[in-house]
Amino acid sequence: MGKNRVTIHDVAAKAGVAISSVSRVLTGHLDVSEKMRWRVEAAVAELGYEPDYLAQSLRQGDTKTIGFMIRDITNPLFSIMAQSAEHELRKAGFSMILINSHGDLEAEKENFALFKRRRIDGVIASLVSEDAPYAKSTINGLGAPVVLLDRKITGLNASAVICDHRSGVKEATKDLIKNGHKKIAFLSGRKDVYITRNRIKGYEDAFAEAKIKIDEDFIHLGKFGENFAYTETQKMFSGMKRPTALICGGIGASTGGLRALNELKMKPGKDIAFVAVDEWPMFDVLSSVISSVYRDSEEMGRASATLILQLIAGKSPSQEIIPTTYRPRASSRAI
Amino acid sequence: MGKNRVTIHDVAAKAGVAISSVSRVLTGHLDVSEKMRWRVEAAVAELGYEPDYLAQSLRQGDTKTIGFMIRDITNPLFSIMAQSAEHELRKAGFSMILINSHGDLEAEKENFALFKRRRIDGVIASLVSEDAPYAKSTINGLGAPVVLLDRKITGLNASAVICDHRSGVKEATKDLIKNGHKKIAFLSGRKDVYITRNRIKGYEDAFAEAKIKIDEDFIHLGKFGENFAYTETQKMFSGMKRPTALICGGIGASTGGLRALNELKMKPGKDIAFVAVDEWPMFDVLSSVISSVYRDSEEMGRASATLILQLIAGKSPSQEIIPTTYRPRASSRAI
DNA sequence: ACTATTTCTGGAAACGATTCCTATATGTTA
DNA sequence: TAACATATAGGAATCGTTTCCAGAAATAGT
Numbered sequence: 001m002g003k004n005r006v007t008i009h010d011v012a013a014k015a016g017v018a019i020s021s022v023s024r025v026l027t028g029h030l031d032v033s034e035k036m037r038w039r040v041e042a043a044v045a046e047l048g049y050e051p052d053y054l055a056q057s058l059r060q061g062d063t064k065t066i067g068f069m070i071r072d073i074t075n076p077l078f079s080i081m082a083q084s085a086e087h088e089l090r091k092a093g094f095s096m097i098l099i100n101s102h103g104d105l106e107a108e109k110e111n112f113a114l115f116k117r118r119r120i121d122g123v124i125a126s127l128v129s130e131d132a133p134y135a136k137s138t139i140n141g142l143g144a145p146v147v148l149l150d151r152k153i154t155g156l157n158a159s160a161v162i163c164d165h166r167s168g169v170k171e172a173t174k175d176l177i178k179n180g181h182k183k184i185a186f187l188s189g190r191k192d193v194y195i196t197r198n199r200i201k202g203y204e205d206a207f208a209e210a211k212i213k214i215d216e217d218f219i220h221l222g223k224f225g226e227n228f229a230y231t232e233t234q235k236m237f238s239g240m241k242r243p244t245a246l247i248c249g250g251i252g253a254s255t256g257g258l259r260a261l262n263e264l265k266m267k268p269g270k271d272i273a274f275v276a277v278d279e280w281p282m283f284d285v286l287s288s289v290i291s292s293v294y295r296d297s298e299e300m301g302r303a304s305a306t307l308i309l310q311l312i313a314g315k316s317p318s319q320e321i322i323p324t325t326y327r328p329r330a331s332s333r334a335i
Numbered sequence: 336m337g338k339n340r341v342t343i344h345d346v347a348a349k350a351g352v353a354i355s356s357v358s359r360v361l362t363g364h365l366d367v368s369e370k371m372r373w374r375v376e377a378a379v380a381e382l383g384y385e386p387d388y389l390a391q392s393l394r395q396g397d398t399k400t401i402g403f404m405i406r407d408i409t410n411p412l413f414s415i416m417a418q419s420a421e422h423e424l425r426k427a428g429f430s431m432i433l434i435n436s437h438g439d440l441e442a443e444k445e446n447f448a449l450f451k452r453r454r455i456d457g458v459i460a461s462l463v464s465e466d467a468p469y470a471k472s473t474i475n476g477l478g479a480p481v482v483l484l485d486r487k488i489t490g491l492n493a494s495a496v497i498c499d500h501r502s503g504v505k506e507a508t509k510d511l512i513k514n515g516h517k518k519i520a521f522l523s524g525r526k527d528v529y530i531t532r533n534r535i536k537g538y539e540d541a542f543a544e545a546k547i548k549i550d551e552d553f554i555h556l557g558k559f560g561e562n563f564a565y566t567e568t569q570k571m572f573s574g575m576k577r578p579t580a581l582i583c584g585g586i587g588a589s590t591g592g593l594r595a596l597n598e599l600k601m602k603p604g605k606d607i608a609f610v611a612v613d614e615w616p617m618f619d620v621l622s623s624v625i626s627s628v629y630r631d632s633e634e635m636g637r638a639s640a641t642l643i644l645q646l647i648a649g650k651s652p653s654q655e656i657i658p659t660t661y662r663p664r665a666s667s668r669a670i
Numbered sequence: 671a672c673t674a675t676t677t678c679t680g681g682a683a684a685c686g687a688t689t690c691c692t693a694t695a696t697g698t699t700a
Numbered sequence: 701t702a703a704c705a706t707a708t709a710g711g712a713a714t715c716g717t718t719t720c721c722a723g724a725a726a727t728a729g730t
Contacts, residue, residue: 099421
């Protein structure tokens with residue numbers, strides 16, 4: 001097997017020098033003679049030696065590893081973020097450990113513990129809830145900086161990438177109102193996270209501007225993920241009080257909502273107005289009629305990487321705001 | 336800051352015993368007295384001590400880490416695999432390092448080097464090419480077992496998860512032929528990987544069975560990814576010799592193909608028959624007319640995790656075959 | 671009561687690097 | 701040529717564990 005790992009000792013032996021000298025050459029110290037550098041480099045080349053990350057990490061105290069924790073990498077938005085974050089981190093010499101929390105608080109907590117034991121240099125995370133009692137103490141006791149994705153937690157020494165969902169949703173809602181809708185259902189995930197609250201604000205803004213009172217019955221908040229949205233949408237149309245328009249916040253909500261509408265034989269853009277907050281790949285080609293609120297998740301990933309690298313470099317926490325844009329298409333116009 | 340990491344020394348000091356005794360208690364050795372166990376456990380609980388992975392890894396020689404390398408986590412098939420593989424590995428106490436190769440051979444090679452330096456316990460990879468000259472030596476010299484996704488390389492000590500694309504594509508092609516098509520274009524990625532060759536075989540099988548000679552001009556192989564498929568499809572319909580049906584192998588090919596058709600104002604299922612090999616999330620709802628060849632990528636991820644764990648446990652390499660099924664929908668029937 | 675055996679425990683050597691400190695060899699100056 | 705400054709190399713400590721080895725304490729056997 002490849003059991004024969006070549007270590008710094010082998011190099012030292014081959015070159016006939018001390019291991020400290022080998023290390024000095026490799027780490028680029030100044031006080032080495034030309035001859036020494038030459039001998040060591042020859043031995044290194046001949047043996048194909050590469051320093052061991054593990055030993056370096058133990059000695060130097062950093063692991064060049066970033067933990068990336070999200071609900072579900074299957075969500076295209078998250079996978080795009082992961083993609084661009086990984087790319088950015090890689091360029092800076094960091095690797096990324098990927099963990100799915102599946103939206104489970106307990107799992108999330110354990111994952112932080114795992115990150116700590118692995119001496120991760122930093123964490124990028126989309127937390128399940130902002131109110132989780134363990135969150136602050138765990139994160140502050142992590143011993144590594146944190147970047148939050150679309151979450152706002154006060155009293156936490158963390159940077160954040162924050163999307164301006166509010167303005168996008170506001171524009172979308174305004175457009176629906178302009179098109180004659182008043183019974184506009186809003187369906188989204190957990191209300192104990194910034195992203196949901198911020199979206200609702202946009203919805204409220206539009207109603208306030210139009211001086212229409214909001215009927216709370218049309219607001220459905222609960223869980224992220226397809227299943228909640230699916231059953232909620234089914235319920236929505238099984239009663240008497242039915243909306244004429246539906247805004248779905250997030251990929252999961254849109255997926256579940258559309259699936260339910262599909263089963264109810266209601267065509268978005270025809271039988272009901274529909275706006276999806278967040279797009280998925282091929283959105284334009286596959287579903288050209290569906291209006292959306294778009295945000296650049298690639299940019300979010302990049303920003304999260306930049307922020308975590310800054311924190312690791314010792315800068316103080318900051319926020320990066322990502323804009324959203326409303327993209328009206330045929331589905332906002334149904335009556 | 337959280338600089339104050341609590342080590343085994345602290346525990347030993349608090350309990351008033353030797354560090355070796357602490358270790359013995361924690362690793363569950365037999366020869367420790369009740370009193371000793373009790374004292375150590377009390378100290379551990381009081382200090383909230385957790386052993387350091389890094390030091391354990393260095394000492395024990397394994398890192399409980401699996402490298403997961405694919406072209407692009409953005410591809411929903413890969414993200415589903417990553418998801419289920421991570422879940423499975425996690426249960427077994429392993430973490431997953433995610434790396435995108437972006438389909439670049441050089442990057443892939445460097446990533447293997449990185450895996451080696453990080454002393455990864457195993458690698459799950461979707462290789463860019465099976466013929467890459469470095470592949471065999473690099474992988475064999477990795478010092479860790481490897482599971483390949485949809486690749487067949489002889490003389491390699493690796494397990495593999497292999498999909499039976501052949502039968503799915505064969506069924507799809509047969510159906511197209513049955514519907515009167517003869518000029519069936521086939522568009523897919525690099526031909527130096529199993530997945531592409533295997534798909535082509537299914538295509539050929541169907542033609543052979545129907546005793547129709549294949550016109551090689553309708554076979555377009557080149558690169559994975561959207562761009563290649565897009566320009567290839569554009570070309571396909573700019574010349575004189577146009578197909579009446581199009582089979583796209585892989586998400587990238589389907590994406591690019593559909594995008595091009597969209598621009599050409601050709602509606603799949605109406606102006607051209609279309610089959611997508613591989614589906615994406617929401618496929619049924621968003622594009623209910625498009626026929627597909629389906630495979631369970633969640634199962635692929637799970638299988639890859641199982642295989643790598645078996646290899647790590649010392650079993651010899653094996654293969655797992657994943658079936659594919661043709662799902663005919665309206666788009667196969669266009670003339 | 672004294673030796674033989676069994677239980678435990680502490681000390682020290684790994685694992686593979688980095689880095690501080692000291693000693694040597696060289697070079698400079700009077 | 702002696703005395704001193706400087707460049708360079710080697711030795712050892714360290715990071716936080718595990719595990720081997722030997723020795724002390726406790727038990728058993730005669």
